[in-house]
Amino acid sequence: MANIQRLLATLSRINQFGADPQGKGITRLAYSETYTDALADFKELCEAEQMAVRVDAFGNLIARREGKNPHLPVVALGSHMDTVIHGGEYDGTLGVAAALEVIRSLNEERVETVHPIELIAFACEESARFGASTLGSKAMTGLLDTYAVSNLRDKNGITIQEAFRECSLDFHKIGEALRRREEFKVFLELHIEQGPLLEAQRQQIGIVTGIASPTRIQVHVSGKASHSGTTPMNDRQDALAAAAEIILEVESAAKKEAAFGTVGTVGVCMVQPGAMNVIPDSVTLQLEVRGTSEQSKNNVLDSLFRLFRELESQRGVIINPAVINVERPVLLSEEVVAKLTECSESLDLSYIRMTSGAGHDAMSMAHICPTGLIFIPCREGLSHHPDEFAAVEHIEAGLRLLKEAVLAFAIPSS
Ligand SMILES: [Zn+2]
Structure with missing residues (x-):
């Protein structure tokens, strides 16, 4: 079984990096020293699970758990670990911590999947530092406007190229982060809703059909x-x-x-x-x-x-x-929506289908592979704020659904 306490411990561990001493939430801006330290620490956690871990040319962390057939496309899952200034503990970080928990529980149960599994922590999802969002997933999926991005600067005048150098990355090599469609079977992201619908309707899960x-x-x-x-x-x-x-x-x-x-x-x-x-x-x-x-x-x-x-x-x-x-709205894969629906029903979780008003890395991934986005409620729909909060029972529901879906895709029944 996936272990909710262990997931919460991972969340706290990541959130030690960038925690405001006066209690004003978490500040872990993309490519900052705090972010780089958090990523290095998380990399160790992945390596401890015998995954092969690399950080690509854009700073995306990719950890791979091998499948019975290493040549098959991967079942990928993840989200982002960067935050806004004085952000919360869950936005993005939850999806990354939950992905690790899925891997840990598979290891504990000695489950061998047919498809390899990849955990991805995307770089620079938030626009908080450079004014542009989901850059890591855009770089991975060929959606990046390289020229426009190369001119970005943060509020202190530091260019993105300088920020890359400080993380030992070379901006001129970002093309190497590009992945091919054939490499992915599916991408799954667990995220807090950042809106009030699920809480108001007392639902545990939102299965996202499209991103506005x-x-x-x-x-x-x-x-x-x-x-x-x-x-x-x-x-x-x-x-x-x-x-x-x-x-x-x-x-x-x-x-x-x-x-x-x-x-x-x-x-x-x-x-x-x-x-x-x-x-x-x-x-x-x-x-x-x-x-x-x-x-x-x-x-x-x-x-x-x-x-x-x-x-x-x-x-x-x-x-x-x-x-x-x-920007064109992104419709998510009907096949993945159907699978998430089936899994929610078999786990007896309450769910609704809904759209997302905010952008996510899943939006980029949907351009190259079937993609699913799972929402759980967050208190009063609040996010990008120190008071951002998701209840343990909702996190647990999201974790269970994420694991069930990963298994369904990574071990095809026929
Ligand atoms: Zn997010």
């Missing part, structure tokens, strides 16, 4: 600056008043698509000239629309673009939208 992707747009509204005291109300081209209508439209259009899980947010609003006695003539908004249904996302975007034309004619402003990026 954002379309990000910058909207510039130009009006006309003039004196706030002398310009009559019906003779204004107020850029901020127009922007306010846009902000509310993002909200109401996304609400109409709530049934599809689509969400819309305006997170940035910059107003010029920014004086109380001047009518604003320039507003820049940055907004995103996220969802797993492209049609639903497009419905929100369409209604926004209709509004832009209306505002131009009604308010005399000029609106220039520029798409910052469009």
Whole structure:
């Protein structure tokens, strides 16, 4: 049996690295000394389980447990060990610690699998240090924009290339981290939900069917600056008043698509000239629309673009939208969803199928192999925060499902 106490001990062991002395959670930023120390310590734990461990050219840790047929594609499982600043103990780290526990219990029970098993701790999943996320899994799956990434810097001005050197990695060799589709049979990731659904619905497990992707747009509204005291109300081209209508439209259009899980947010609003006695003539908004249904996302975007034309004619402003990026939603393998459903039922775990509003390494892996993402509830949906918490019984349910699924894929029944 997988041992929940041993898993919790592994979690605590990893979380000694980066634990804030004043209790403000865990700070284990990608490629930092703290992170590198944690990775080295975890590598020893994997080696103690007789796994062959390597750190690839991007800093991803890959630990392999051999199968009866070493030529077969691997059953891979894992997540990430880097955190945000003052993050929690579970985001990512849980998936890595649980993967090790699965391996330990297989060793203890002397289970020989047909397929080899690989534990992966992906590097730089969080955008906290370099402003870009899931870099390790992107490097592994060929999704990395190498040129854009090579120019990234952290808040202290340290380039990602320098950060690599400090970890004895060579940025010019990152191409070597690329893996082939044929190497993988399946990838499985256990992760806290980072949202409130499972807790609200009192479910132990969320089987993720798709991962939402954002379309990000910058909207510039130009009006006309003039004196706030002398310009009559019906003779204004107020850029901020127009922007306010846009902000509310993002909200109401996304609400109409709530049934599809689509969400819309305006997170940035910059107003010029920014004086109380001047009518604003320039507003820049940055907004995103996220969802797993492209049609639903497009419905929100369409209604926004209709509004832009209306505002131009009604308010005399000029609106220039520029798409910052469009990412396609990732649908996860139906075969893996079906297998996770079957395993949840055989283990008598309560579950729902759901989508993920946040990105994960599983999203990258889904580009090269059938991929499954298992969620467990976290208290009040809170994550990226020192108070992030997952209950032991939920962690145990997730661990049991992860192990059952690994066995199902690594020891095919026919
Ligand atoms: Zn995570």
